[in-house]
Amino acid sequence: MNSLGEATLGELAQALRGELIRPDDPGYEQARSIWNGAHDRRPALVVRCEGVADVLKTVEFARSEGLPLSIRGGGHSIPGFSTVDDGVVLDLRAMNGIRVDPDRRTVTAQAGCLWSEVDAETQAFGLALTGGIISTTGIGGFTLGGGIGWLVRKCGLTCDNLIAADIVTADGQYLHTSEDERPELLWALRGGGGNFGVVTSMEFRLHEVGPTIFGGLVFYAGEHAEQVLHGFRQATAGAPDDLTALINLTTAPPAPFLPEAVHGKPIVGVGAMWAGRPEDGDAATRPLRGLAPVIADLFGPMPYVALQGLLDPLYPRGMWNYFRSAFFEDLDAATGAVVNAFHNVPNALCEVHVHHLGGAMGRVPSGATAFGTRDREFILNVVARTPDANGYPDVVAWARDTTDALGPDAASYVNFTGEAGEDRVRASYPKDTYERLVTVKDRYDPTNLFRLNQNIQPSTTARR
């Protein structure tokens, strides 16, 4: 490890409350791994921070030793930003305290929390905010990139509900930001990713949701994909904010809720959540549940937390994953490209998702947060996977072709982007938003210590 001496490391280890893990330590293999198996990296050390003091010391250590610094919350980064060869991983997972204030309808959560943890605490009071459709995702990277989930039309993006945060900046300051204090920093955290420092804690606005909601999935045969997509377009047009829906064009898993005859065959799943009164949910979701002959209809009343964890088993840790996304407006016009990608899917693990957006998310003005793409009604998320390295380049090429078919310049979403690169980052923000993010970056991280992310380069290092 560079010229880093044992003495320096020993000092850090002694100063920490949390654990410092090095390549020879027994827990190293587990500590270095992240959800996406495609990123098999070997950090020089992993620091499991127990509190803000550990974060301050770790940031100072990485900066003074000139080591690459990777920030990890839930470890679900698709491009592998939460691990790094020969650098420092600052792991926040042990910082998972949560405090709900039912009167003010807010929750303050440390940045190492997962959605399953935040949902469990907020649902004890019949409250929630937009979280991920997979409950093992971390709230940190998810919120800072935006946050699209089953409540996006009712409550907006997760970052729209972020009302304050604590952050450790590159120069070792511990700052608070809210709409009254350093509002420009809060603006940047609402969609600008992990560019500005280590967020240690976040405060969110909550909404009345559940504990019982109406939701689920309905499945149609793959041969009806085109009809289902057109029908989905009609069923979602003018839908109330309480209804959030998505389509998954996939291959039927050998799941007990699907007839054996369809296992391994192309299948179209339509998922939805009705966040209004559960007794109104059946009628509200009906238009989505008769788009073609139905193979299985799993809609019904269920706990909100059950819906949040429903899809978890389908996205296991360790596979090689690559995601690519494109916002778009006209689903009827895009249907040909989506169906074509589905018919040419390179393996049974690859999927094409279409999320219906708009609602509360769409009503926030584009410049109000760093998440600027608000005016498109849909987002395509192409999920390309292989069990291991075999065939990975082919699925990556398929994912790229699929989003490019919607127009190579379509805006993309930083959280559904499987690669790093300035072109992808610029494609994720309107030009004026990007320039404003550079100004905030210049102020809080002018040397780009925090560069393992969808990187906003400070003007001192950026290409002109």
Ligand SMILES: Cc1cc2nc3c(=O)[nH]c(=O)nc-3n(C[C@H](O)[C@H](O)[C@H](O)COP(=O)(O)OP(=O)(O)OC[C@H]3O[C@@H](n4cnc5c(N)ncnc54)[C@H](O)[C@@H]3O)c2cc1C
């Ligand atoms: C299975 C799966 C399902 C997903 N589902 C959804 C979904 O439904 N909706 C959606 O919008 N997205 C979804 N995503 C994408 C997800 O939002 C991003 O992958 C996000 O980065 C994950 O956050 P994390 O904290 O788990 O990631 P990590 O890998 O821990 O962090 C990713 C990066 O975010 C930054 N970061 C994280 N925490 C902090 C912090 N505290 N301070 C500063 N920077 C930080 C760092 O740059 C870090 O490297 C999904 C991803 C996966 C793998």
